[in-house]
Amino acid sequence: MPHISVSDVERLKLVGYVARxxxxxxxxxxxxxxxxxxxxxxxxxxWNIKTATQLEKPRFVIVGFxxxxxxxSNRNFSHFDHCNLINMKLYLNSEMFPYDNLNINFENNQIxxxxxxxxxFQRSYxxxxxxxxFTPSEFKKFTPLVVIDCSHQNExxxxxxxxxxxxxxxxxxISPNTSCYxxxxxxxxxxxxxxxxxxxxL
Numbered sequence: 526m527p528h529i530s531v532s533d534v535e536r537l538k539l540v541g542y543v544a545r546x547x548x549x550x551x552x553x554x555x556x557x558x559x560x561x562x563x564x565x566x567x568x569x570x571x572w573n574i575k576t577a578t579q580l581e582k583p584r585f586v587i588v589g590f591x592x593x594x595x596x597x598s599n600r601n602f603s604h605f606d607h608c609n610l611i612n613m614k615l616y617l618n619s620e621m622f623p624y625d626n627l628n629i630n631f632e633n634n635q636i637x638x639x640x641x642x643x644x645x646f647q648r649s650y651x652x653x654x655x656x657x658x659f660t661p662s663e664f665k666k667f668t669p670l671v672v673i674d675c676s677h678q679n680e681x682x683x684x685x686x687x688x689x690x691x692x693x694x695x696x697x698x699i700s701p702n703t704s705c706y707x708x709x710x711x712x713x714x715x716x717x718x719x720x721x722x723x724x725x726x727l
Contacts, residue, residue, distance in 0.1 A: 539719075548716040548725070554584065555713040561705040564590075566698045572691040574707055582678065582687050585650060585710040586615050586622075588671040593702040607631045607669040608703060613693040615673045622675040630696070631665065640664050642672045649674050650710070 531539065542549065559574050577583070589605040611629050615622045627638050643664060644657040659668055671693075691707060716725045 543719045546718065546720045548718050550714065550716055552712070552714050554710055555581070557709045557711065559707045559709065561707075564699045564703045564705055566701060568695050568698055570691075570693050570699070570705075572705065572707075574689045574691055574709070577687045577689060577711065579685065579687060580714055581711045583615075583617065583689060583709045583711045584674075584676040585646070586673045586675065586689075586691075587646075587708040587710070588613065588673070588691065588693075589669075589706050591704045591706070592700045595702070595704065604667045605669055606703070607665065608699055609695045609697045610669070610671070611694050611696050613671050613673075613691070615675060616690040616692065617675060617678065617687050620675075620678060622673050627671075631669070632696075634665070636661065636665055636669070639669065639671065642674070643668075643670060645674070646672045649676060 561572050564570060590608045590610075591602070592606040592608060594600040594602055594604075594606075609631060610627075612627050623642075629636055629639055640657075640661050643659075644655045647653055647655050647657075657664075689709070691705075713726075717723075718725075
C-alpha cells in the first residue's frame, strides 16, 4: 500500500484540519463484480443487473462469458468464451451504450469493433496510449470481453436511481452451463473524519 510523506510545513496544515474537525472528501472508482450464474439456452437475453444511485453511476462495464469452466480443474478460469455473441447493449435507465449495433460475427472473424472497444479502454480509463496486451487473434481465442465505455453520459439529472440493464444476442442458443459476468467500474465518494477516524460513504 503506497504511503505519502509530507514536509513539516504541510504536516502543520494537516494538523490544522484535524484540529478543526474538517471532513476530507476522497473520490475514487470502485470495482463491483456481478454474476449471472446460469444463462437460459436461448439467443436473446435480458439481465437486470442492479439499481444504483446517481453517485455510483457506472463509467465502464466489462462483460465476459464462461461455458462449462466453473469447478473444472482442466479448464482455464482466466479465459473467456465468445458464445457466438453478435450484439450487446447496456442501458442506464433509458440511455443506451453503445448507440450503434456491434454487428459481431466470430465465425467470420468480424470482431474489429469489439477489439477496438477493448483496446481503447487504456486511453479512457488510465489516460495513456493504447497498448493492448492481446492481439486480435489472441483476444478472440482467450479474452473475448465486451468493454462498454459509458463515461460520457448526460449529467443533467443528478437525482433518482439508475437502473442498470444488459441486453445481448447470439446467433446460436447459449450452451449449457454458461455464466455471464459483469464488472461495473463506478464512481465512489467517501468522507473521512481524521479526528474520529470515521468513514462515511456518500
